[in-house]
Each structure stands twice: as C-alpha cells, then as structure tokens.
Amino acid sequence: MKSYLSLIPISAKVRRRQNRMTLLCIIFAVFLVTAIFSMADMMIRMEQSRLAEKHSQKFTFQAILDTSMGQTLFLIAGVLFLLILIAGVLMISGSINSTVAQRTRFFGMMRCIGMSRQQLARSVRLEALNWCKTAIPIGVILGTVSSWVLCAILRFVVREEFTTIPLCGVSLVGIASGVVMGTVTVLIAARAPAEQAAKVSPVAAVSGNTGSPGQARRAVRTSALPIEISLGVHHAVSAKKELVLMTGSFALSIILFLTFSVLLDWVGYLLPQSASDADLTIYGESGVNCVSPKIAEAIRGTDGVENVFGRRSVFEVPAELGQEGLPQTVDLISFDDLDLEALKKDDILKKGSDLTNVYGDNGYVLAVCDPDAPLHKGDTIQIGGGTLTVAGLLKYDLFSGDGLSHGRVSVIASSETFIRLTGIVDYSLVMIQGKVTDEAVAAINALLDEGLRLRDQREQRTFGTYVAFVMCVYSFLVIIAMVTVLNIMNSISMSVSARSKQYGAMRAVGMDGRQMTWMIFAEAFTYALAGCVIGCAAGLIIGKILFNILIQDHFAYAVWTLPVSRLLIVVLFVILATIAAVHVPAKRIRNMAVTDTINEL
Amino acid sequence: MNLLRVAHICKTYGDSEAAVHALKDVSFSVPKGEFVAIVGESGSGKSTLLNMIGALDTPTSGRVYINEKDTFAMKEKELTVFRRRNIGFIFQAFNLIPELSVEQNMIFPLLLDRQRPNKRYLDDLLTVLGLEERRDHLPSQLSGGQQQRVAIGRALITRPSLVLADEPTGNLDSKNSSEVLALLKKTARQYEQTVIMITHNPAIAHTADRVFQVSDGVLTDLGGCRA
Numbered sequence: 011m012k013s014y015l016s017l018i019p020i021s022a023k024v025r026r027r028q029n030r031m032t033l034l035c036i037i038f039a040v041f042l043v044t045a046i047f048s049m050a051d052m053m054i055r056m057e058q059s060r061l062a063e064k065h066s067q068k069f070t071f072q073a074i075l076d077t078s079m080g081q082t083l084f085l086i087a088g089v090l091f092l093l094i095l096i097a098g099v100l101m102i103s104g105s106i107n108s109t110v111a112q113r114t115r116f117f118g119m120m121r122c123i124g125m126s127r128q129q130l131a132r133s134v135r136l137e138a139l140n141w142c143k144t145a146i147p148i149g150v151i152l153g154t155v156s157s158w159v160l161c162a163i164l165r166f167v168v169r170e171e172f173t174t175i176p177l178c179g180v181s182l183v184g185i186a187s188g189v190v191m192g193t194v195t196v197l198i199a200a201r202a203p204a205e206q207a208a209k210v211s212p213v214a215a216v217s218g219n220t221g222s223p224g225q226a227r228r229a230v231r232t233s234a235l236p237i238e239i240s241l242g243v244h245h246a247v248s249a250k251k252e253l254v255l256m257t258g259s260f261a262l263s264i265i266l267f268l269t270f271s272v273l274l275d276w277v278g279y280l281l282p283q284s285a286s287d288a289d290l291t292i293y294g295e296s297g298v299n300c301v302s303p304k305i306a307e308a309i310r311g312t313d314g315v316e317n318v319f320g321r322r323s324v325f326e327v328p329a330e331l332g333q334e335g336l337p338q339t340v341d342l343i344s345f346d347d348l349d350l351e352a353l354k355k356d357d358i359l360k361k362g363s364d365l366t367n368v369y370g371d372n373g374y375v376l377a378v379c380d381p382d383a384p385l386h387k388g389d390t391i392q393i394g395g396g397t398l399t400v401a402g403l404l405k406y407d408l409f410s411g412d413g414l415s416h417g418r419v420s421v422i423a424s425s426e427t428f429i430r431l432t433g434i435v436d437y438s439l440v441m442i443q444g445k446v447t448d449e450a451v452a453a454i455n456a457l458l459d460e461g462l463r464l465r466d467q468r469e470q471r472t473f474g475t476y477v478a479f480v481m482c483v484y485s486f487l488v489i490i491a492m493v494t495v496l497n498i499m500n501s502i503s504m505s506v507s508a509r510s511k512q513y514g515a516m517r518a519v520g521m522d523g524r525q526m527t528w529m530i531f532a533e534a535f536t537y538a539l540a541g542c543v544i545g546c547a548a549g550l551i552i553g554k555i556l557f558n559i560l561i562q563d564h565f566a567y568a569v570w571t572l573p574v575s576r577l578l579i580v581v582l583f584v585i586l587a588t589i590a591a592v593h594v595p596a597k598r599i600r601n602m603a604v605t606d607t608i609n610e611l
Numbered sequence: 612m613n614l615l616r617v618a619h620i621c622k623t624y625g626d627s628e629a630a631v632h633a634l635k636d637v638s639f640s641v642p643k644g645e646f647v648a649i650v651g652e653s654g655s656g657k658s659t660l661l662n663m664i665g666a667l668d669t670p671t672s673g674r675v676y677i678n679e680k681d682t683f684a685m686k687e688k689e690l691t692v693f694r695r696r697n698i699g700f701i702f703q704a705f706n707l708i709p710e711l712s713v714e715q716n717m718i719f720p721l722l723l724d725r726q727r728p729n730k731r732y733l734d735d736l737l738t739v740l741g742l743e744e745r746r747d748h749l750p751s752q753l754s755g756g757q758q759q760r761v762a763i764g765r766a767l768i769t770r771p772s773l774v775l776a777d778e779p780t781g782n783l784d785s786k787n788s789s790e791v792l793a794l795l796k797k798t799a800r801q802y803e804q805t806v807i808m809i810t811h812n813p814a815i816a817h818t819a820d821r822v823f824q825v826s827d828g829v830l831t832d833l834g835g836c837r838a
Contacts, residue, residue, distance in 0.1 A: 519766075
C-alpha cells in the first residue's frame, strides 16, 4: 500500500456485489449517450454525403450544423443527454448513498485511526471514479456497437431514405459525450455521499451508534395492516432521502414514457400514414370526373402495381339534411371498397360507425362535418330523390388541408350508391399503389388519354422516416424502463443488505420466509406506488401541455383523450418492476442463516 | 419429564484438514422449569450449541427434542411457527426492531402469528420488567439495560416453554446485569419456563440450578451449584 487511497481498489474488490448495480447504472448512462450521439453523428454524415452528391461539393460539419436538420438532431440529442444525466445522477447517487450509509462504522473507524474529513470525502469520490475505469469503456463499446446495429437496421430494413447511412462508423462525438456523461454523473452523484461520509464522527465507530437505518424517529402503526406490511411500508416512508430518490426515479421514467408517447402521436399527425396513400395518382386537368374505369382496369395489369382504386366527386348537390341550420347542399364523393377499408385501418372513423352497410348499394353512407353542424349516426339525407342513411362519421375532414370542414358537409358513398344516384361512372381521381419502376410509370403514362395527368408521389412517401422515428422512441422507452427496473432492483437490494441484521433478528423471533418477502415487497411497492402516482399526474400534465403545443395548435381537429391504455401499461410495468426488484433480495434474505447476523453489534 | 433432550450433537465446519469440530457428540437433558447456565471460553462452541437448541442452525449429526418433538425433522415453515410459539430468544445484541415501540417490540412474535396479545399478561410483563412507563418509547430512547428488558419481554410474551439467552448481560454494566438477571429468573419461575443461558461471568453461573461447561466442543455437566 503506497497511500491510503490504495485502499479503494481493495475495498472495491471486497464489495463487488454491492457495486455491481452501480456499475450497471453507469454503463447504462454511458451506453445510452454514446449510442444517441453516435446515431446523430451518423445521420449528419449521411446528410453530408447526400448534400455532397447533390451539389457536388464538400460540406463541412459546421455547414451541416447550420441546417435545420442538423440543429434539430443535436437539439434532440442535447435534451436526451440532459434527461439521461438526471436519471443517471438519481440512480447512481442512490446506490452510492446506500453504500456510504452501510459503512458509517467503517468511516468512523477510519476517522478514529487518523483519516481527516477531506481524506474521507476524497476517498469516497475516488471510489466512485474508480467504477468509471471499467464502466465507461464498456458503455462506450456497447453504445458504438448498438449504433452500428441501428444503422444496419435503418439501411437494410427500413431502407427508403437511409440507404446511404454509414455502417461501421466510429463517432468521436459519441465517444466523447459518453465519457463526459459517465464522469460527470459520477462526480455529481458522489458529492452528497462524500460530504455525508466526511461528517461521520469518530465516536460512531466506538459507540456503535451509527445512525444508519437503526435510528427511528417515530413508531410504526401496527393496528390496521399485518405487522410485516406495516414494517415494510414504514421502511420505505421513514428513509426520506431514499423515498425521494426512488419515487423520483420511478416518476421520472413514467413522465418520460407519457411525454415521449405524445411525440409518437405528433409524428402520427405530422406524417400521417394512410393505407390509401398513393404512389401514383391520375387526374383530369379539368378537375371533373373524366378518368374512365377502363384505364384503371388497364393499369391493374402493369408490372409492380398492387392496388388501383378511384374516387368520384360531385360538389354542392342539393340535399335535405332534415335539420334546420344545416347547409342545403352536400359534396358527394365515391370511395372504392379498398378506400373504404383504409378508413377503418387508419382509424379515421368515429366510435360507433359501422362500415358494413356502406359497401354495395344499401343506401348507407359516411358523413364528414364540423362538430357545430352535427349529423349523427342514423340521420337521413334526402338527395336526388333517394334517401341515404348516415352509417358513421369521420374524425376529421380528409378533403381539407386543416382537417376542418368549415361548414360544408361531405358524404362518402360506395361506388355503387354513387353511380345509382348520379349516373356518373368516370373517376375524378385514380390512385395506384405498388413498387412501380420508372418504365412502368412510362407505360402507364402511355395509357392516358388527352387531358389526363399523372402525378408521381413515389418519392414523397414518408414511411421510412416514420418508422425510424417510432423505432427510436420505442427503443428509448424500453431502455428507460430497463434502467428504472435496474435502479429499483439495486435500491431494494441495498436497502435489504443494510437491514440484514435486523431481518436476521426478525427471523430468529419467528418471522417466516413468506412474511419476509411480503415485508420487502411492501417497501418496494410503496416506492413504486408513490412514483406511479406522481409520475402519472405530472406525466399527464406535461403530456397534455405538449399535446397542445405540438398537435392541437396545428391540427385543429385533434382531440386530447386520457391515454388509458398507456396508463395501464404504466401500472403493469410498475407491478412487474416491483416483483422483479423484490425477488432476488427476498430470496437472499430467506436463505441467509439466521445465526450470521444476530450477534453482530 | 425432560423438556429438552439433546442427543449426540456434532457440528463440523469445513472439511478434511481444515475441518473445525465446534461440537463433539454433545448429549444432555434439561427438565422443565430448570435454570441452566452454559459457561466456556470464547470459541468453545457455546453459542453454536445454543443456536442448535433453538434450531437457528443445523447440526452435522444428532438430534434435538423439545417437548419430545424432533426439531430437525420439521420443515422450515413448520419450524418457524414452532420456534415462535415455543422458544424465546434473548441476544447479547438485544436485536430490537428500531422502528417499533417497546410494547410493539414485545408483542412482535404474537403479531407475526396473527394473534392478539393478552392485555393482562402484557401489562403484568411490563410491570415486572419495569417498563410500564416506557411502553411507547422507541428502543433508541432506552438505556442498554432497558433494551435488554424489552428483549426479555419479547422472549416471554408467547409464554414459551424454553427461553434461550446468549450472554444477555454481556453488554450491560454490573448493576444492570444483576437487575436483568434477577428479572429473568423471577419471570421464568413465575411462568414456569426453562431457561438456558450462556454466560462468561462465574458469579452469574453460580446462581443457576445447573451449570454446563463447554470446552473445545465437549460438554461437561458441572452439576448443580445450589442444590
């Protein structure tokens, strides 16, 4: 031993099990940040090479950063960095805290034999940094490798606009941010425990009065619940610092989950993915119904074409809606069966709508209107001598730019109903889906009569971006969930270790294994429940605010609803996390020999 | 009738050359109501023996019968229930539960057994132990002697037939020691309990009905001191 600091690696070796979780936490934080920044870097490089190809000149990193895409990417990465930093500090300080609390006597003894406060604080800090030595390289390697995997998925599975993303790029930005993240979290997390350790009085060692979980201020209420449950809850509630840290980390991940899922909604509104999105569209220059069904039929035979369907429309048809204050005309639009099915797939139909009668010529239609001109399911519309019954309503107006109808009423009918009412057979729009090659497009073009136009939308599909975004959000959510579970497992395990002597005594005076498990479960569940309540409340509020800013302000028809299924996921997750957290320590304590602890002072 | 019968208990830690024989073929019986002291040097195997009797630890070979029930033939769960109903433990380190009050600590084994304490018996115990003024205090607000008295109360609350005490006065000064000891004897006599107590103190051992000495894992009956 050259200096007192040589004690650190020795003590780390002895306390390997307790430190394992802390190590995992650091690895996770470093891994996440490295992966995120590496991905952002790869995206930038892809953008760089794309621009270079397009403009045949080299773009610098700075130039990319000046683009809005570059800024958005790094803004997102920055926000994620901050969130991970907070989560990391919460978790790591939780575990350092417990290890310090468990060793009060040891620190007291160190003070007794001559260690100064500064030396003690330094040794706690250095001990924390000692973990970085192994955790940071592992995290960086994991992060880089997973960014390769993600790039490969984007390039070979999602394809679309990601075919040029670099495959095995090593990102210096990613590595640097990982290293910074690891070091900074550990230093921040170790600050308070280091001070706490320095405050330990030398008397603590001699008197055995350690002030660790042994000190209670208030007696447990034992009347209402079984004793082991009361004790478990009391263990959770009495240690304020632990309670704040554990509840905080639970709440934080729930908040992140509820917030991020609003981002998913947002992308859904921003890049709506419809089953009826066309790759090619044929329309008449004059705008009226002039595309013959024969053309549609002919296109069906073209290479690569998967679906062909069309719409017909007649505007401002005189109609009686049977209610005062409603317009006297409607826009009548025909949908082919495939198009009608797409409405259901895309979840555009309001609750209660029934599509089955709309198919064929049964006199049933779907209506599109504003909430202030309300038509309901079952209302009838008199039109051209026939009666149509409303079988359902759409959530928003497909035919207007902002999703609002602005006082107009549109009626969607099947082709059969439309032809019966109007006698019009020609389409106003014919839509084509499929993997259509340029040659096939030329062949389709050759089929078109004079006055018809072909719009090529193959490049405008946003599916790739959509999938990539959704994938990123989901993987981030999964990682957050894993980190939370790890954290609570760690904390429960620490808390159990800290009380093992007490648990031994309880076993000796007659607590059985099942009661032991319930006691530990009650403690974990208290944290989880508190975190769940706070997390759901705050998450819903933040989610609603975000919904207003991101969605409601831009999509007037959007309506916020309580995300019941997401809340259920949260509850389920919390219960599973608690069970996972309790399992291992409970087993350990059940299997521990009672005699190991009872006569320790 | 013998309340406790220990038959050919051996306990060996480790194996082959590193084997340590903590107990070597220990056999003895204790009749109901007897106050037994076990003496011996540190590391002689006293605590190991006591843990075997209390079924906290399992022997390498041999049997322990309490009320003619073979404790090591029971399953873990059955044993736990048997222990909390029939054996009271008093430890040198008190081992009270810090977040429970004096009264709660005392009735803890009953609560684990989903029983309500008999209020008169509890009040009696509190009075005998001199804790009636302290019933709502937490262990941290008590002196060492008071804490050990709570532990005695906890050991006696289920009216166990056997009380095992591992150096109950080891952490106490001489005044508190003799007080606690007197209480232990008084309550044991009052409630007809068998007490087996480990002690280092020859003076304390002297007051027991019978004294056993453990030396290098071998038990010797030194006979009655007062008989």
